[in-house]
Amino acid sequence: MHEDLEQRLDDAEEMPAGPARTAAFAEIARHADAANEDVASFRARLAQLDAAMLTSQYHVALALFPRLLQDVDADPARFDDGGQLIVTFPTLLTGATCFPDVPLERLRELEEEFARRGAAEGLAEAEILSGRLNLALATGELDRARDLLDRMSNPWSGHFARCEHCRVREWLYFHWYSDDLPSVRETGRRLIDGRLKCTRYICHGLMEPFALRAFALNGDDEDAVRFYRTSVRVLKAEPHRVHVAGLTATFLAHVLTRGGVPALCADSATKALRQLLRRAVHYLPNVSPDDRMQFLTAAALALEALTAAGAPPALPWPDGDPLADLAGDAGRADPAPLIAAMNAEAERLSLAFDRRNGNDFHVRLRRRDQAFAFGEDAPSGADASPST
Incomplete structure (x- = not known):
């Protein structure tokens, strides 16, 4: 490999996670293509995939993935991914669900391709079922998700x-999506207060934001605020x-x-x-429709609460965002049009996702967030969490 490309790859690896790091690897891949350095191009795109997945830039990852698979399939010795693609595939299934124009039939095809490749590479049954679980949760198929978890765990x-962290994490996600608040509290405590760490991977994402609502509605404000402060430090x-940012807002x-x-x-909360909000809106151009929908839902609730607080x-x-003209000084002087526009766009997106999925899952999640933010759910008192 050309020394300049090698150095540029090393320099990009040292960059902090974010869209700029993803773009740096893309630029290196273009230079490698121009120089006919196919192995360097493959390495740059593999690194770009990893950078994109770390920042939930699923549109980038989905565009890269087929070519990377094609290269590995064509010449696995020359294009050695070190097992990264099969490890990334389950999360990419979730990423594919984040675009309402990806048909459910295509998601099923990707699921079956992952299962086929996983079996060929020797993944255990629970590891393959975990990929299927990602898809079931993201599309609101909660009965199927429960069945998959039961099969995974027996x-x-x-x-x-070998990894208690990942076992508990799978249950936490399921309980959060299915709105089983006592079980969210129990698995949240086991995962967070038990300081469980994955035995294989450095980072699995932040768990504290998924516990905030369950603890707050139980009257466990001290724990909820403690988890909130961890979320803020990471943000x-x-x-x-x-x-x-949306869950925290x-x-x-x-x-x-x-x-x-x-x-x-x-x-202090104000x-x-x-x-x-001021920090998070900067990143909207680089997020998927699903992340945008979730953030707009939260931002509308937050702005309404801030407006009520004066x-x-x-x-x-x-700049260039459809909502930009309603924000800035105009949004501060009269927040109502921006709040209405954010709610309208988030509602349109949630309906689009639910039409694709054949249920009302995303609309229900929006209603749940609204009830929580506006105090329609009151803290319920003592925790009576059953064991999981």
């Missing part, structure tokens, strides 16, 4: 047999995590609606929410 095999270092809107909680006063911010919406 008995756990492969990586899951300051990795502000491109728009989905995490919804929690802060809930706190504001309640007039603050003992561990987080209303003034300041934190304004800062969070503190609507001037959001620096990206």
